[in-house]
Amino acid sequence: MAINFEEISFQIITFAGEAKSKAFAAINSAESNQFAAAWQEIDLAYKAIIAAEKVHLEVIQQEAQGVKHEFSVLFMHAEDQMLTSQSTIDFAERFINIYKLINDKCNNKTNNK
Template structure:
């Protein structure tokens, strides 16, 4: 997956890329839970690693936005951008919860 460069994208494209990769990660995280229920631990770890790659793409773009703002370039806060950021943050939370819950579930299976 090639790295996204902000200067090559419109504001809408940046937002849609964030939503796309966050959505892909969310789907993979939920799939990891389904695989866990089916006892496919190796695939669970693969799926979570794939989700991490998607989230890494979003994080890179988000970090570029933060750097630009820190350098004095003000960002317009559109509803679309807020939606994209909400997707990103809720998916990050979901990922952390799943990574904490799976070992707990494993302990309960004993």
């Protein structure tokens, strides 16, 4: 079964872009002390990145089964977008936790006065 690398690549890029956008939305929500909204955005980011990973896995499975594919710069770009989106989600989670910690500490100081 031949793979349409252009179609697969754009699917990965689309899902990865959505994941990255959701991760940044999560950071923005956390910065505004909207932590429930931030975690909802992270959940959406994970759904999008999982969709990208599933599309990517199709190519990997074919390679594992011995199907040889020609090198595609577009596919390499898609992989790069997917990997940076995964990192962005990881960093977004850390930012949410840091903003929450700062918020909690500031509220404790205010309440203790």
